Amino acid sequence: MTRTVALESRSLVVNGRDVTVNVPEDTPLLAALRHDLDLKGTRVGCTEGYCGACTVLVEGRPVQSCNTPLWSVEGKSVTTVEGLKQGDVLGPVQEAFLLEQAAQCGYCTNGIIMTVAGMLSQSPPATKHEIVEVLDERHICRCGAQTRILKAIDRAILMTGARA
């Protein structure tokens, strides 16, 4: 007989929508997004805060969702890669990555897209140099697609009108 799980209720705003989930204590934001809210564009990577595959925006800032407890974002606004789309139209950073075909397997990509999108929507927008510093610290690509990702960032800077 499976022991029932004590659940706690947490409310937040995900991709502009008010949501409430009932989750076990200490549930990471990543698990809530993927398991409870069925937003699977945020990927499961190392779950240790190194690889960045799980990056989302919290109040517009890139955050690794694997080691962010859900309770810490209660009442806050979270944006996932699904939230960058307008209907079926990709957001400009997604479109920049698509135009540059900036992936091989594409597993690490969405986390990187979120970091780039978050940093370019800051005021003032981050520079490419600043973005690359963050990618060095917080993202890993194993396929060797980094050279294309760097081109996609250049393109995203142009497409979002951010300064280069």
Added chain:
Amino acid sequence: MSDLPGNLKANPLLSRWLRVDADDTITVRSGKVELGQGIATAMVAIAAAELGVAFARVRIENTDTFVSPEEGWTAGSFSIEHGGTAMRWACAMARELFAEAAAKKLGVDPAAVVVSDGVFRRQGANEGVTYAQLRDAVDLERMAGELPVPKLHGGTVDRPGLGRPDLRAKFSGPAFIQDMALPGMAYGRVLRPSHPHDRLATFDRDAVAALPGVIAVVVDGGFAGVVAERDDLAVKAVEFARKRATWTRTAELPPMGDANAWMDGLPLNTTTFLADEGEAAPAAMRHTARYTRPYIAHASVGPSCALAEWTGDTLKVWSHSQGVYPLRKQMARALRVDMDKVNVVHAHGSGCYGHNGADDVALDAALLARGAGRPVMVQWSRADELSWSPFGSPMRIEISAGLSADGTVTDWTHDVRSPPHIARPGFGEGVNLLAAWHMAEPHAPSAPNDAPRPQGGGDRNSVPLYNFGKRRLTHHILPERPLHTSAMRGLGAHGNIFAIESFIDELAAMAGVDPVEFRLRHLEDPRAIAVVRAAAEAAGWDASDAGGEGVGRGMGFARYKNHGAYYACVATVEVTEKVRLVRVDGAVDAGAVVHRDGLLNQVEGGAVQAASWTLKEEVRWTEDGFGVRSWADYPLLTFSEMPEISTVVVDDPSAPSLGAGECSAGPIAAAIANAVAHALGVRVRDMPLTPERIAAAINAA
């Protein structure tokens, strides 16, 4: 008909390869799976070209062992060469059947029928008939061997900007095996130790079973796992179990030492597989050197994952394995069920670059699903993936050669020592799945052996493509290895080409000849000469550049497996305390190009990945077990360390298309080492080329 492409001959039923749907789309199936290398796009491009249909009208289904053509492993850069050729023929045959039916329907001579964007017409006519409209008139349940040799249209629908159809979904939502869910699915995790020779002795099974959300604790001998309602609860439960587990150490690990020193004294299984007869030309000078490559991790960003669902005694598994057919057979053996009861369906995963944990986690999922009586997804942890996946095999290579007074190589001895480079499920006679070895009634793995020549494993690309006089080549397999090894991108090609192409630069320096010129003097194959020249030209190679002062450039070249794609590159480096790879100017000849952007992505991505192996990567261990458990233990080349990279594509539409995913790994490694030597005047022969090794080489000079 005897000269069908091999993979079509093995899967002759055309309906296995393609289906025409009522909406005028065509669905193709391949036994070659999408691994992030873009093969699905290339297959669609080939099919569209042969069918005479727009790229957007052709879809490809994931490989399914119940319905898809059986094409073995997606490996060895054979997917385009073998799988693509079979796809080309199957689609060309189907097109002829449809053209025949169209001619009948249009009441014209078959020779007068043309097809464009899937519409068959009499030449010059407006009205026509589509593939879908001919569906009932054409029977694809036909054996390829009974049909005439088709007219191959060749080429593809490739054009600048042709993108991969899978990326839009990947960049915006669910796309990977980790994102799948089955009705009633639960989540499993496996309890594995932190030392390769530890076996589970005890753990507090009842306490784990009583944890919240835990559905089942599955134990089969030394295999143990938990199944829970949520993955995060399964993680908690397995960590709880780990804290209470006791392990029995069955063997110790040898001290690592530096540069594969642990290999000393281990038993060898030795074959001298090439020894030219006759006397070598007289040598005026001799040179001998030793090179090493360490253990390397596949290090997929997404840890391996699988889903398993039992319906009665039949099993369906979703896997990102490179070989769903061999996996199916091995799973059936491991689980002691009839193979006909097992279906493995491919699902996209994180890049694997060889035999990572994909196959092993599939058996984990089947065992946990059987134990829990529910469909189960098993997700390996970062530590599972970095320690329990097989590793790329370490190598030690010794080369010795004579040089005549005029700078010609007179004789060449290459001696490579390495554990097996392949232990895939389905290779050899045993069961090569991790959990199978730990079950209460265990299965034995295959005896250690290596991939057979001509592809070779540890000896892959050890035969120089150059005219080096009298050759002697020896391969020593080390059957006893501290950590488990299996296929990783290029197998022995990375280490052997690193060694050969480094040694060539050393010989060129002894001969006082420019290294590019030295290569060209010893090459006869015109395609080889063309890529070496193209890379040198792209890099603005200057033979008079003496190097030094911390800036250097070096060349590397190979033809992958001596029968695959040709690649040469010039690496430019700046060396301070560490090596900065500034530029890579490459040239590739992969025969007729199928998808140009896909080719560039593979060649350049392969070069970047291998640059990371060469400059940074080494799997370590300690007496306590695995030394790589997290990304902190295994740094890769970062974004700011990326070189500028460009590639000249030598496209010969008349030459057969060749795979290109592995051709750049060896040449870039040697090009970097040669560039470092050019920059510093000292040579580092052990990978990775770390700051410590560079400092040691400078101090020793």
